[in-house]
Amino acid sequence: MKTVTLKINGTEHTAEVSPRTLLVHLIRENFSMTGTHIGCDTSSCGACTILIDGKSAKSCTILAVQADGTEIITVEGLATAEGLHPIQEGFHLNHALHCGFCTAGVMLRAVELLEKNPNPTEEEIRWGISGNLCRCTGYNNIVKAIQWASAKMQGKELPSTEPVFV
Amino acid sequence: MGNYIGKSVKRVEDKRFLTGKGQYTDDIVLHQQTYASIVRSPYAHANIESIDTSAAEKAVGVVAVFTGKDFADSGIAGVPCGWQVNFKNGDIMKEPPHPLLVADKVKHLGDAVAIVIAESKEIARDAAELVDVSYDVLDSVVDPKKAAQPGAPLVHEDCPNNICFDWELGNPKSDVNAAIEASHHVTTLEFVNQRVIPNAMEPRAAIGDYQAAGDKYTLYTSSQNPHLIRLLLCAFVLNLPEHKVRVVSPDVGGGFGSKIFHYTEEALVIWCSKQIGRPVKWTSDRSEAFITDAHGRDHVTKADMGFDADGKITALRVETYANLGAYLSTFAPAVPTYLHGTLLQGLYTTPVINVDVTAVFTHTTAVDAYRGAGRPEATYLLERMIDLAALEMEMDPAELRFKNFIPAFDGVEQEGYMTQVALQYDSGDYDPVLKKALDMVGYDDFRAKQSALDNGKLIGIGFSTYIEACGIAPSAVVGALGARAGLFESAQVRVQPTGKVSVYTGSHSHGQGHETTFAQVVADRMGIPLDDVEIVHGDSESVAFGMGTYGSRSLAVGGSAIVKSIDKVLEKGAKIAAHLLEANADDLDYAGGKWTVKGTDKSIAFGDVSLTAYVPHNYPEGLEPGLDFSSFYDPANFTYPFGAHIAIVEIDKSTGKVELQRFIAVDDVGNVINPMIVDGQIHGGLAQGIGQALFEGAIYDDNGQLINGSYMDYCMPRADDLPSFEIDRTVTPCPHNPLGVKGAGEAGTIGSTPAVVNAVIDALWSGGHKVKDVKMPMTPERVWSAMQSDQA
Numbered sequence: 029m030k031t032v033t034l035k036i037n038g039t040e041h042t043a044e045v046s047p048r049t050l051l052v053h054l055i056r057e058n059f060s061m062t063g064t065h066i067g068c069d070t071s072s073c074g075a076c077t078i079l080i081d082g083k084s085a086k087s088c089t090i091l092a093v094q095a096d097g098t099e100i101i102t103v104e105g106l107a108t109a110e111g112l113h114p115i116q117e118g119f120h121l122n123h124a125l126h127c128g129f130c131t132a133g134v135m136l137r138a139v140e141l142l143e144k145n146p147n148p149t150e151e152e153i154r155w156g157i158s159g160n161l162c163r164c165t166g167y168n169n170i171v172k173a174i175q176w177a178s179a180k181m182q183g184k185e186l187p188s189t190e191p192v193f194v
Numbered sequence: 195m196g197n198y199i200g201k202s203v204k205r206v207e208d209k210r211f212l213t214g215k216g217q218y219t220d221d222i223v224l225h226q227q228t229y230a231s232i233v234r235s236p237y238a239h240a241n242i243e244s245i246d247t248s249a250a251e252k253a254v255g256v257v258a259v260f261t262g263k264d265f266a267d268s269g270i271a272g273v274p275c276g277w278q279v280n281f282k283n284g285d286i287m288k289e290p291p292h293p294l295l296v297a298d299k300v301k302h303l304g305d306a307v308a309i310v311i312a313e314s315k316e317i318a319r320d321a322a323e324l325v326d327v328s329y330d331v332l333d334s335v336v337d338p339k340k341a342a343q344p345g346a347p348l349v350h351e352d353c354p355n356n357i358c359f360d361w362e363l364g365n366p367k368s369d370v371n372a373a374i375e376a377s378h379h380v381t382t383l384e385f386v387n388q389r390v391i392p393n394a395m396e397p398r399a400a401i402g403d404y405q406a407a408g409d410k411y412t413l414y415t416s417s418q419n420p421h422l423i424r425l426l427l428c429a430f431v432l433n434l435p436e437h438k439v440r441v442v443s444p445d446v447g448g449g450f451g452s453k454i455f456h457y458t459e460e461a462l463v464i465w466c467s468k469q470i471g472r473p474v475k476w477t478s479d480r481s482e483a484f485i486t487d488a489h490g491r492d493h494v495t496k497a498d499m500g501f502d503a504d505g506k507i508t509a510l511r512v513e514t515y516a517n518l519g520a521y522l523s524t525f526a527p528a529v530p531t532y533l534h535g536t537l538l539q540g541l542y543t544t545p546v547i548n549v550d551v552t553a554v555f556t557h558t559t560a561v562d563a564y565r566g567a568g569r570p571e572a573t574y575l576l577e578r579m580i581d582l583a584a585l586e587m588e589m590d591p592a593e594l595r596f597k598n599f600i601p602a603f604d605g606v607e608q609e610g611y612m613t614q615v616a617l618q619y620d621s622g623d624y625d626p627v628l629k630k631a632l633d634m635v636g637y638d639d640f641r642a643k644q645s646a647l648d649n650g651k652l653i654g655i656g657f658s659t660y661i662e663a664c665g666i667a668p669s670a671v672v673g674a675l676g677a678r679a680g681l682f683e684s685a686q687v688r689v690q691p692t693g694k695v696s697v698y699t700g701s702h703s704h705g706q707g708h709e710t711t712f713a714q715v716v717a718d719r720m721g722i723p724l725d726d727v728e729i730v731h732g733d734s735e736s737v738a739f740g741m742g743t744y745g746s747r748s749l750a751v752g753g754s755a756i757v758k759s760i761d762k763v764l765e766k767g768a769k770i771a772a773h774l775l776e777a778n779a780d781d782l783d784y785a786g787g788k789w790t791v792k793g794t795d796k797s798i799a800f801g802d803v804s805l806t807a808y809v810p811h812n813y814p815e816g817l818e819p820g821l822d823f824s825s826f827y828d829p830a831n832f833t834y835p836f837g838a839h840i841a842i843v844e845i846d847k848s849t850g851k852v853e854l855q856r857f858i859a860v861d862d863v864g865n866v867i868n869p870m871i872v873d874g875q876i877h878g879g880l881a882q883g884i885g886q887a888l889f890e891g892a893i894y895d896d897n898g899q900l901i902n903g904s905y906m907d908y909c910m911p912r913a914d915d916l917p918s919f920e921i922d923r924t925v926t927p928c929p930h931n932p933l934g935v936k937g938a939g940e941a942g943t944i945g946s947t948p949a950v951v952n953a954v955i956d957a958l959w960s961g962g963h964k965v966k967d968v969k970m971p972m973t974p975e976r977v978w979s980a981m982q983s984d985q986a
Contacts (some may be wrong), residue, residue: 046316048316056221060223061214062214062217062218062220062221063213063214063215063216064214065218065395065396065447066220066397066479067395067396067397067447067480068479068480068904068905069479069480069481069904070480070904070905070906072904072905072906073395073480073905075395102214103212103213103214104213104214104215106212106213107212107213112212112213116212116213119208119212120204120205120208120209120212121204123202123204123205123870123871123873123874125208125211125212126448126705126706126707126874126878127394127395127396127445127446127447127448127704127705128207128208128210128211128212128216128445128447128705129216129218129394129395129396129447129448130395131211131212132214135212150918151914153913154913154914154916155913155914157913158912158913158914159912160913161395161905161910161912162395162913163393163394163395163448163450163878163881163882163910164395164448164705164874164878165874165877165878165881166877166878166879166880166881166882166911166916166919166942167881167912167913167916168874168877168916168918168919169874169877170913171913171918189202189204
């Protein structure tokens with residue numbers, strides 16, 4: 029067993045893990061943060077995407093021991109006391125999620141995408157999230173949501189998203 | 195009416211998913227929970243010579259190991275089929291058992307032979323590898339047409355030629371043959387509607403929890419219909435007392451049909467939990483999902499469509515071999531028959547139709563309903579035939595459709611349209627959807643551009659005008675057709691004393707947004723704020739009964755049941771209000787959340803009436819307290835959404851790569867409660883239908899190995915494979931349900947596949963490559979080969 033210590037969403041966590049434990053299992057099972065999902069076993073679907081030291085990564089492809097000493101953001105850490113992160117708001121207002129299973133991974137991938145390229149074209153967005161599979165939305169509204177978040181984060185005029193009641 | 199219906203209300207369920215607080219089955223951890231790993235056959239067809247579990251049983255942390263032998267004297271035969279389709283000659287459908295664990299002979303890759311239960315999932319998986327199974331490998335067959343030939347390896351010894359049943363519908367074959375013979379032109383096509391894999395992003399999971407103290411069983415399962423699972427589990431598999439069994443389907447990460455069915459693992463975890471006295475969790479990994487989730491489509495078809503000199507369709511003749519896989523999944527027999535043959539009228543006035551289906555077992559994973567279920571296969575057939583006929587007859591494919599469309603009928607003033615294949619369409623107006631789509635695409639400009647193109651590319655346009663049968667379904671009708679269940683829906687509207695409303699629906703949301711759409715209906719009908727409504731689903735202990743969500747039925751059937759209960763609430767509420775207002779109930783109007791005495795300003799609010807119902811001090815004599823009603827709604831007919839889809843593709847002549855440049859969809863799904871959610875359903879459906887045309891397809895080799903059983907190999911559409919969709923709608927209300935809705939879940943998938951394939955064929959013909967077919971998925975290699983084999 030190995031001891032790993034890492035910071036998740038600003039809080040330090042320590043656990044004893046076997047060397048083969050995957051980071052996604054550590055997060056889901058040892059730390060009971062189940063917002064990060066497992067959709068495949070070949071690092072192809074991106075449902076387990078998190079941010080490690082600011083970079084998006086598929087947490088099913090990383091051993092827990094490799095993440096020792098890192099700072100991690102999961103979907104549980106996106107919102108702040110002030111409210112939802114612009115990407116969460118964009119997903120909500122643009123109906124970019126149906127079943128919600130891929131959503132955490134796509135949002136975290138998009139956070140890094142917008143960090144590096146604050147004003148991406150549709151083509152850049154589509155390429156940028158092509159490592160994440162969604163079976164529900166056809167990606168149409170995910171693209172719109174990322175465009176919306178891009179506008180919001182840059183203080184630009186926001187595309188209309190029709191009435192909001194809740 | 196009110197404030198909410200028809201508006202893009204943002205989803206109330208979003209917040210938990212956006213913040214990582216959704217609760218899917220694998221997220222649930224029960225006290226003392228154990229973990230199961232299932233030992234599966236690496237062969238498609240083999241006799242089991244021996245199973246040695248001793249090493250696995252000895253491994254540290256292993257709690258128990260069970261094999262098929264443990265069921266030998268239990269009376270547990272396996273999971274049942276929910277639909278019976280008999281042979282043409284009246285013989286009963288072949289219905290071989292589907293055991294929970296196989297003891298003697300495995301029949302497809304992934305067939306379950308043992309289950310290992312341990313303290314952790316890692317220990318369970320390690321120990322599963324210690325189970326030593328000795329197999330005697332046998333020949334297998336994976337193609338349905340080959341499987342039906344004499345001498346093919348048998349999947350089940352008592353099913354000669356692997357035939358489960360044969361089936362015919364429509365006009366007498368002799369009439370259809372004569373009409374084809376007499377036709378001016380006959381378009382003939384032999385094609386494969388390939389097997390695809392649903393691939394909901396959440397792999398299936400199940401937790402069985404038996405509590406001996408109360409003799410109570412709880413099953414958590416990622417299902418589209420928890421009550422149906424409970425019924426099948428109790429009455430047909432484990433013989434359990436239904437009132438002692440609770441089935442919960444919490445948040446479910448997509449279904450697309452694949453989570454309708456009652457799977458062996460659901461019964462296994464419950465049975466195992468009782469054996470060991472602890473909860474047992476099984477979570478599929480993706481590789482396991484590829485070989486155990488029911489697959490979709492897999493038809494091999496030959497069709498002939500006759501035309502007169504003017505282009506009017508004279509007859510349609512269809513012969514299909516439908517692959518059922520190794521076992522009969524829950525609704526498998528209905529898919530190639532009553533959900534496929536019955537849709538072959540399409541939107542056209544075809545006077546005679548005959549469809550002949552042979553349903554066949556093969557050494558492959560079971561095939562059952564996948565988004566659209568039978569209707570995509572029917573639409574693919576019809577729409578490929580029409581576009582091909584237009585090319586062959588040098589007619590315009592849009593004009594050919596207009597010439598053959600059934601004239602408009604609203605189902606009220608004009609009767610529903612009676613088809614040659616047993617259905618009566620409810621309402622339809624088909625010209626406008628195609629006209630609108632043609633306007634959106636700029637059709638005339640496209641043809642000019644196509645003929646002028648000279649850049650190493652070919653461009654093509656493909657059409658698809660479809661109809662589907664949704665809102666499944668009138669119980670007596672489906673019962674007569676072989677369904678072993680009713681297909682009604684239930685809903686309870688419970689008004690709380692404070693006027694807040696809890697609605698318990700038997701529909702199940704796994705992405706469809708019922709918690710929002712249903713709440714819009716309730717809030718508007720009751721004149722109360724949306725925030726005052728809570729939609730509860732997915733738990734057999736809180737929801738009285740339910741038939742679940744599939745076949746685009748939730749709003750048309752489940753929503754109608756809710757409306758019935760609301761009507762009962764308001765009727766009783768009016769009696770209480772009349773008493774309090776000292777008026778006659780007939781003299782009251784209900785609007786804006788209050789009852790008003792007509793012609794006066796005397797009124798009483800819904801909340802006051804609710805409180806009075808539970809504090810009945812000043813109360814109508816003889817009226818029961820409470821304000822809480824349940825209803826069951828059994829639809830009068832199916833609903834019939836329709837639409838027109840147009841694809842524009844570009845082919846790179848040097849590589850054969852197809853790029854989908856534009857996709858236009860105009861759908862008519864009846865009245866729309868939430869346009870945003872309906873659009874989202876269309877988008878997702880389109881991606882799956884386009885996926886089948888260009889990317890997806892299960893590939894079995896002759897040994898029954900699924901050689902593309904992972905996301906590395908099975909090509910799911912990704913964001914950069916698709917354009918943004920251009921969608922619009924027309925509205926032709928359903929005349930027979932109270933909301934006038936038809937259903938939107940499957941339209942995108944049903945319409946889109948042939949539009950894309952037709953566009954590729956059109957592009958090829960524009961370059962002089964007059965091929966009739968390119969097999970799906972239309973990979974660069976296949977398209978390139980088509981261009982080489984038939985050089986201009």
